[in-house]
Amino acid sequence: MRYAFAKRVRHLQSSAVRDILKVVGKGNVISFAGGMPDDELFPLDGVREAFENTFATGKxxxxxxxxxxxxxxxxxxxxxxxxxxxxxxxxxxxxxxxxxxxxxxxxxxxxxxxxxxxxxxxxxxxxxxxxxxxxxxxxxxxxxxxxxxxxxxxxxxxxxxxxxxxxxxxxxxxxxxxxxxxxxxxxxxxxxxxxxxxxxxxxxxxxxxxxxxxxxxxxxxxxxxxxxxxxxxxxxxxxxxxxxxxxxxxxxxxxxxxxxxxxxxxxxxxxxxxxxxxxxxxFDLDGHIEKLRTVYQSRMEIMLEELEKADLPGLSYVVPKGGMFFWIQLDERIDTSELLNVAVKKGVAFVPGAPFYVGKDVQKNALRLNFTHATPEKLRKGMGLLTSVIKEHYLEV
Amino acid sequence: MRYAFAKRVRHLQSSAVRDILKVVGKGNVISFAGGMPDDELFPLDGVREAFENTFATGKxxxxxxxxxxxxxxxxxxxxxxxxxxxxxxxxxxxxxxxxxxxxxxxxxxxxxxxxxxxxxxxxxxxxxxxxxxxxxxxxxxxxxxxxxxxxxxxxxxxxxxxxxxxxxxxxxxxxxxxxxxxxxxxxxxxxxxxxxxxxxxxxxxxxxxxxxxxxxxxxxxxxxxxxxxxxxxxxxxxxxxxxxxxxxxxxxxxxxxxxxxxxxxxxxxxxxxxxxxxxxxxFDLDGHIEKLRTVYQSRMEIMLEELEKADLPGLSYVVPKGGMFFWIQLDERIDTSELLNVAVKKGVAFVPGAPFYVGKDVQKNALRLNFTHATPEKLRKGMGLLTSVIKEHYLEV
The missing domain is CATH 3.40.640.10 (Type I PLP-dependent aspartate aminotransferase-like (Major domain))
Incomplete structure (x- = not known):
């Protein structure tokens, strides 16, 4: 049967973030893509106790x-x-x-x-x-x-x-x-x-x-x-x-x-x-948030260090004062949507800049890197992979 | 500031069910209104254990x-x-x-x-x-x-x-x-x-x-x-x-x-x-569902018994074979939306029939009674209140 959908469906499409979350789900790729917190920092005991306290009040x-x-x-x-x-x-x-x-x-x-x-x-x-x-x-x-x-x-x-x-x-x-x-x-x-x-x-x-x-x-x-x-x-x-x-x-x-x-x-x-x-x-939620700030700042600094070390021509970025993302521009000849395919094969993921733009004025050389989900080791390894992929790509364009 | 909403907002309105849930929330009214299961039958231990088993798998x-x-x-x-x-x-x-x-x-x-x-x-x-x-x-x-x-x-x-x-x-x-x-x-x-x-x-x-x-x-x-x-x-x-x-x-x-x-x-x-x-x-979910069937059937039978006992002129209904609701028609002169106001003041709630109808062919004398939420004692008491409200109302029309 041919299904007749509403017109508004034209405007729905699987997002880049979603497709990449699927890649990440499959395991060996180090992901700087999704806006995900680090599992290891989840306050499991606090959450468990909160549910236990809720159940203790009855049905x-x-x-x-x-x-x-x-x-x-x-x-x-x-x-x-x-x-x-x-x-x-x-x-x-x-x-x-x-x-x-x-x-x-x-x-x-x-x-x-x-x-x-x-x-x-x-x-x-x-x-x-x-x-x-x-x-x-x-x-x-x-x-x-x-x-x-x-x-x-x-x-x-x-x-x-x-x-x-x-x-x-x-x-x-x-x-x-x-x-x-x-x-x-x-x-x-x-x-x-x-x-x-x-x-x-x-x-x-x-x-x-x-x-x-x-x-x-x-x-x-x-x-x-x-x-x-x-x-x-x-x-x-x-x-x-x-x-x-x-x-x-x-x-x-x-x-x-x-x-x-x-x-x-x-x-x-x-x-x-x-x-x-x-x-x-x-639960000491404010204390927990304080801890997240410290850990995530240190991860941002690792990413920054790796970016500086990589010495990529044409690279520009603003150092984040918080949040979860580095937004970087590469040399203007680089299309980060093309770069993503190569990067994922080498074991590292990010979100290319294009889907974040409205209209035609798209910076195809931009990309978003999340620094909160990966551990420091994976951050360094992933940034190493990414910068080498970028450098190889530079030689081709 | 005057806010300009989308046209589709015209079709949104607070539903009778919602308004009645609010009445019920306030305490002393016996409610046959919402499609709610009985809190007392909730498998609290099963739910608690399921969450505990989930937390036990990590973060x-x-x-x-x-x-x-x-x-x-x-x-x-x-x-x-x-x-x-x-x-x-x-x-x-x-x-x-x-x-x-x-x-x-x-x-x-x-x-x-x-x-x-x-x-x-x-x-x-x-x-x-x-x-x-x-x-x-x-x-x-x-x-x-x-x-x-x-x-x-x-x-x-x-x-x-x-x-x-x-x-x-x-x-x-x-x-x-x-x-x-x-x-x-x-x-x-x-x-x-x-x-x-x-x-x-x-x-x-x-x-x-x-x-x-x-x-x-x-x-x-x-x-x-x-x-x-x-x-x-x-x-x-x-x-x-x-x-x-x-x-x-x-x-x-x-x-x-x-x-x-x-x-x-x-x-x-x-x-x-x-x-x-x-x-x-x-958890023995099927055993739990079996228990719900037995309890809810017995409550439906209590409601049926009370309806039969009440001997209301012009009353008609079909005995439910399952689910959560009795749908009854009263004498044609009764408007159940009006009846609801009186009933709630006397301490019992239901949903009047009108909002369930499409178009103009509305049975204003219909009402929906839920038999799953109230305990047997409240079922009998609530049905007593409701049938006396209906009988008083009959005298007026």
């Missing part, structure tokens, strides 16, 4: 709950966001989701008609681009530098395109690994208020900060609770398998997103939400 | 997995569906979802353009109607009797409307609690092949069967693997909080649904999938 945690998610966990999140200066939202203005991916999807579902405009950085998170495209939104990239979107181009494009939303990953962005300056953050929120545009602030990596003497105020903390949706997740700081993220925002938007979520999946896994609540209460 | 179960879900659980489901005669699908043709609700949503997402036609029973599962409406599909009800959709009306409407899909809950339907006859099942699959229409078979309740001497073959077992999507869930047989359902179907459709799921939430809670795998291996 009620196993029943259906309300779509918005387990209320005590939402209350904990009010307090934890408050420490970052985000004080506009109470527990009723938080929706627990299946990872922050679902927050991006539900927001898009309630917000975008076909042809609605969304402004993004370029490059930006590829799975967000996939979602926006699946709702047939029109994505317009804004010119950026190391400090964030360029003020002039941003205002010009807001005026020209009248976007419904501006999607940003301002703190340790994916893939570029950069941090927006305070000035650019303030400017963005001013423009959002001036022109009545929503900001969607995606902050999965904010806690993985290396230099704790610097402060990167979330954009949601600069708002008055009317123009910003803020999403984050426990996937990077606790474990991914619990698939627990959240989104906070204006009451009216969160309420409609809850209705969309009810149609989508009724509610997310509530046993995990209850275990995460116990973890926030009984 | 890997806490990492990201592929979108389709934990492969060994999908392999167990191949075997379990095989016992029901569903043998067309291998593990690659199964997608693990966040409850079967997400399976309905993802299917609709990849299948329906605005205005596409879907045929349903009338009344039918209200949260499926909500999903179809949110994708702006056009829902056409087919006339039914106790044995399923009427053959003539079904064929006439297939020819007239050229539907993309026929949505059915053939075994212990929600809300009507009925079982399709074998003849009607065969007829449905014949028509699907003749006219090239997909069948979406929603089977959350199939395991809650009272008379094990009867056989209710799933429609998917009558197909050759080309025309049926089959969805079910662990929410009714194990526990709802794990939010684990699945969908099996033709490879091409499952593959595209996986891509939609990747955009929607990357993957469902994989720790729970692994615990459910251990439960299927180490």
């Amino acid at each position: 009620k945690p196993l029943q259906y709950i309300e779509t918005e998610g387990y209320l005590p966990l939402r209350e904990v999140l009010v307090e934890r966001m408050g420490r970052k200066g985000i004080t506009n939202y109470d527990a009723s203005e938080i929706l627990l989701t299946t990872g922050s991916q679902q927050a991006i999807d539900l927001f898009s579902r309630v917000m975008f008609n076909k042809g609605d405009i969304i402004l993004t950085e370029n490059p930006t998170y590829l799975a967000a681009l996939q979602v926006f495209e699946s709702y047939e939104a029109n994505i317009i990239p804004v010119d950026s530098d190391e400090d964030g979107m360029l003020a002039d181009d941003l205002e010009r494009k807001i005026k020209k395109y009248k976007p419904k939303c501006i999607y940003v990953v301002p703190t340790f962005s994916n893939p570029a690994g950069k941090v927006w300056s305070m000035e650019r953050r303030r400017h963005l929120i001013q423009l959002a208020h001036k022109y009545h545009v929503m900001i969607f602030e995606d902050d999965p990596y904010g806690d993985i900060q290396f230099n704790m003497e610097e402060t990167y105020t979330p954009i949601a903390a600069l708002d008055d609770g009317t123009h910003v949706l803020y999403t984050s997740t426990f996937s990077k700081t606790v474990v991914p398998a619990l698939r627990t993220g959240w989104i906070a925002g204006p009451h009216q938007i969160i309420r409609i997103m809850s209705q969309a979520k009810q149609a989508n999946d009724l509610h997310s896994n509530s046993l995990s939400q209850q275990a995460l609540y116990h973890m926030c209460q009984d | 890997k179960p806490l990492q990201y997995i592929e979108t389709e879900g934990y492969l060994p659980l999908r392999e167990v489901l191949v075997e379990r569906m095989g016992r029901k005669g569903i043998t067309n699908y291998d593990a690659s043709e199964i997608l693990l979802t966040t409850g079967s609700q997400q399976a309905i949503d993802l299917f609709s997402r990849v299948m329906f353009n605005k205005g596409d036609i879907i045929l349903t029973e009338n009344p039918t599962y209200l949260a499926a109607l909500q999903v179809f409406e949110s994708y702006e599909a056009n829902i056409i009800p087919v006339d039914s009797d106790e044995d399923g959709m009427l053959a003539d009306d079904l064929e006439r409407k297939i020819k007239k409307y050229k539907p993309k899909c026929i949505y059915v809950v053939p075994t212990f339907s929600n809300p009507a609690g009925k079982v399709w006859s074998m003849e009607r099942r065969r007829h449905l699959i014949q028509l699907a092949h003749k006219y090239h229409v997909m069948i979406f078979e929603d089977d959350p309740y199939g395991d809650i069967q009272f008379n094990m001497e009867e056989t209710y073959t799933p429609i998917a077992a009558l197909d050759d693997g080309t025309h049926v999507l089959y969805t079910s869930t662990f929410s009714k047989t194990v526990v709802p909080a794990l939010r684990t359902g699945w969908i099996a179907g033709p490879h091409q459709i499952i593959r595209i649904m996986s891509q939609a799921k990747q955009a929607n939430d990357l993957h469902s809670n994989s720790l729970s999938q692994q615990a459910l795998y251990h439960m299927c291996q180490d």
Whole structure:
């Protein structure tokens, strides 16, 4: 039988990240591809104890709950966001989701008609681009530098395109690994208020900060609770398998997103939400995050050392101040999508730059390297493999 | 700020089930409303042990997995569906979802353009109607009797409307609690092949069967693997909080649904999938389901006894052969939506019939009663309250 799919299916395709996760699953390849934390750093005992504490309260945690998610966990999140200066939202203005991916999807579902405009950085998170495209939104990239979107181009494009939303990953962005300056953050929120545009602030990596003497105020903390949706997740700081993220925002938007979520999946896994609540209460989550920062910073430094040692002509990059990624540009003649095939055969994987770009202005010589998943030994070995593959490739072009 | 939502938001609204779950959450009301299993019957020790067995395997179960879900659980489901005669699908043709609700949503997402036609029973599962409406599909009800959709009306409407899909809950339907006859099942699959229409078979309740001497073959077992999507869930047989359902179907459709799921939430809670795998291996799930059947049948019989005892004029119903619901009609002058307000004040809740209907042909005198959530004592007390509320209401109309 020939199946007739919906038109929106055209915009769905298996992502590079997904295909590469499959390669990685098969074993011998050292992967700098996915945005994965290191299994070895997972707080297994803490997670186990949190589940045990949940089971100890009886059978009620196993029943259906309300779509918005387990209320005590939402209350904990009010307090934890408050420490970052985000004080506009109470527990009723938080929706627990299946990872922050679902927050991006539900927001898009309630917000975008076909042809609605969304402004993004370029490059930006590829799975967000996939979602926006699946709702047939029109994505317009804004010119950026190391400090964030360029003020002039941003205002010009807001005026020209009248976007419904501006999607940003301002703190340790994916893939570029950069941090927006305070000035650019303030400017963005001013423009959002001036022109009545929503900001969607995606902050999965904010806690993985290396230099704790610097402060990167979330954009949601600069708002008055009317123009910003803020999403984050426990996937990077606790474990991914619990698939627990959240989104906070204006009451009216969160309420409609809850209705969309009810149609989508009724509610997310509530046993995990209850275990995460116990973890926030009984486990030293902040101490654990501190440990992750230290270990991941040291791994970033190993990768940096290997990059410096490799002495690749035409190489450029910004040293990440946090998060999980190095974003590097090679000599302009190198197409990293072609390079990936060779690299995987030699035993090392990464994500080529192209899928992170909107439109035609693609840097084919860029690639994203994750430094959190591999052990120091594998980091050195993998970087050795990668730099030798690049050097061989240089001779050919 | 005035927020501009997508047009599809018009079709989203808080459902009666959801509003009533909120009432129930507040305590003193005896609820026959939601499709909830009884907390007291949850296999807490089995669940706890399954998680413990998962944690005992180390840290890997806490990492990201592929979108389709934990492969060994999908392999167990191949075997379990095989016992029901569903043998067309291998593990690659199964997608693990966040409850079967997400399976309905993802299917609709990849299948329906605005205005596409879907045929349903009338009344039918209200949260499926909500999903179809949110994708702006056009829902056409087919006339039914106790044995399923009427053959003539079904064929006439297939020819007239050229539907993309026929949505059915053939075994212990929600809300009507009925079982399709074998003849009607065969007829449905014949028509699907003749006219090239997909069948979406929603089977959350199939395991809650009272008379094990009867056989209710799933429609998917009558197909050759080309025309049926089959969805079910662990929410009714194990526990709802794990939010684990699945969908099996033709490879091409499952593959595209996986891509939609990747955009929607990357993957469902994989720790729970692994615990459910251990439960299927180490816990006597079939013995547990046998126990649920016995207890739930005895509760259905208590409700039946109370209904008979009440001697309500104009009352009609079909005795359920399984599942979780009694579907009853009162005297035609009674509007059960109005009755609900009075009933809740007196301490008992149910779902009025109206939201389960498509179009204007609504039986306002119908209501759905769940018999699985309340204890026998509460069942008797709640039925006493309800029948006295109905009798008082009769005097007024």
